[in-house]
Structure formats: C-alpha cells, structure tokens
Amino acid sequence: MNEALFDPVAAHYDSWYDTELGSVSDQVERHLAQSMFKAPGLKVLEIGCGTGQYTSWLVQEGYQVTAVDISSEMMGLAKKKLSIVENNLRAMPVHWWHADITKILDQLEFYDGIFSMTAFEFVPEPENVLKKLFNHLKPGGCLMIGLIAGMSSWSEYYAEAARNNPTSVFARAALYTKEEIYSWKIGVSVEIGECLFFPPNVQTTSEALSIEEKREGNPGFLVAKWVKG
Numbered sequence: 001m002n003e004a005l006f007d008p009v010a011a012h013y014d015s016w017y018d019t020e021l022g023s024v025s026d027q028v029e030r031h032l033a034q035s036m037f038k039a040p041g042l043k044v045l046e047i048g049c050g051t052g053q054y055t056s057w058l059v060q061e062g063y064q065v066t067a068v069d070i071s072s073e074m075m076g077l078a079k080k081k082l083s084i085v086e087n088n089l090r091a092m093p094v095h096w097w098h099a100d101i102t103k104i105l106d107q108l109e110f111y112d113g114i115f116s117m118t119a120f121e122f123v124p125e126p127e128n129v130l131k132k133l134f135n136h137l138k139p140g141g142c143l144m145i146g147l148i149a150g151m152s153s154w155s156e157y158y159a160e161a162a163r164n165n166p167t168s169v170f171a172r173a174a175l176y177t178k179e180e181i182y183s184w185k186i187g188v189s190v191e192i193g194e195c196l197f198f199p200p201n202v203q204t205t206s207e208a209l210s211i212e213e214k215r216e217g218n219p220g221f222l223v224a225k226w227v228k229g
Contacts, residue, residue, distance in 0.1 A: 006069075006070060007073040011073070020204065024202075029117070033117060036144060036193050036225050039113025039141065040141065040142075041138065042062065043063075043111050044064065044112060044115055045066050045115070045133075047114065048068070048117070049068065049074075050118075051078050051081065052078030054115065055082055060091075066097060068101055075096060082094050101123065105129070112141050114141070114142070117145070118146060118147065121175060121176075137228040140228060141228045143228075144224065145223070146223045147175070147176060147221070147224070149177065151177050153201075153217075154196060178192055190224050190226055192222055195219055195220075195221050196220030198211035
C-alpha cells in the first residue's frame with residue numbers, strides 16, 4: 001500500500017457523497033454494511049477509516065474505535081469530523097493510528113469487531129491479511145469488509161476511470177468477485193451480502209432504488225463477514 005496514492009484525493013473525497021449517484025450508492029452500501037456488522041463487545045478496529053464516514057457511525061453506535069489509515073491527509077479530515085461527533089455525544093475518543101495495516105499486524109490487540117469499507121481493494125494478498133486479522137478477534141468477534149465487486153458494471157466504471165487517468169487510485173485496485181471471496185480460507189465460512197445492483201449510468205435516485213429493489217444481475221458491492229466461534 002502507498003500513502004502517496006491516497007493523500008492527493010483526500011480533499012475532494014467526500015464530494016462524491018454530495019452527488020446524486022454517490023449519495024444513493026452510499027445509502028444502499030451503508031444499509032447493507034450496518035445491518036451485517038454485529039460485534040459482541042465494544043472494542044472495534046476500523047481498517048482504512050478514510051475521512052471518517054463509517055468511523056462516525058461506529059462511534060455513534062457506542063463502539064470504542066481504533067481507526068487505522070495509511071493516509072495522513074485522509075485521517076486529518078476524519079479527526080476533524082469525529083471531534084464534532086465526540087463532543088456532541090461525549091463519546092469515548094477514537095484512537096487514531098496512522099499506519100499501513102500490513103505493517104502492524106503483529107502489533108494489534110484483540111478486538112470484538114474488525115470493520116473495513118472499501119480498503120481491501122488496495123491491500124496486497126488480502127486473504128493472508130484477513131487470516132491474521134481473524135486471529136485478533138475475541139471469541140464471537142466479527143470481521144467484516146466491504147468491497148467494490150469485480151465482474152460488474154461498477155468494476156467496469158472504475159476500470160474506465162483508471163484507463164482515462166493512470167494516476168487514479170483505481171489503477172491500483174484489485175476487485176474481487178463473490179466466487180473469489182468464497183475461496184479465501186480465513187478460518188470459518190464466510191457470509192456475503194450483495195448490493196448496488198443499479199449501474200453507474202443510472203439517472204435518478206428513484207430509478208436507482210427501483211432497480212436495487214429487483215436485485216437482478218451482478219451486484220456492484222459485496223460485504224463479507226466472518227464470525228469467530
């Protein structure tokens with residue numbers, strides 16, 4: 001992973017959520033991820049916190065969060081965002097850890113939950129990293145990642161973005177299919193949720209949600225969950 005890859009996109013990263021397509025995409029991805037993530041205790045590790053989009057939710061849910069990100073620029077924005085949330089809720093402060101997750105695996109503690117959204121597309125050898133992370137779960141703990149799906153209209157969308165701009169972060173992304181994730185040997189069987197059935201060229205939110213309800217074709221986003229027995 002490369003810090004320099006992410007720092008230049010930090011300042012405008014959140015602008016995606018202000019667009020109609022970004023907003024409705026975030027809506028369906030959040031619904032799936034938040035419905036699937038259930039940790040048996042409060043101690044949660046978030047990998048690839050970015051600008052804090054999901055860190056805020058985790059804190060509001062009452063979790064005690066350690067947030068890891070490779071980009072100091074992204075983490076700086078997340079800290080600003082979370083300072084408001086923490087003050088409003090009088091929540092437990094987030095523990096921020098500026099690091100490459102692949103370099104700190106032997107420094108991790110044990111967690112009730114490990115949560116990651118749209119980061120493992122950029123993690124080399126994700127199966128091996130996930131195996132090691134699974135070993136840092138407490139009994140009953142939940143390891144969950146959200147990923148842009150390969151072999152979908154959305155993977156084509158991001159591949160086109162990478163072709164048009166070789167410096168795009170997506171030129172460095174690896175997008176996995178459901179079948180590939182099922183083949184990973186993490187320690188227990190995986191549960192996979194699917195969403196983003198509407199294509200990137202959808203015109204309106206109402207059209208997107210209408211297509212999403214039908215759940216036809218290949219999903220553009222996958223959420224994979226492993227629970228430690």
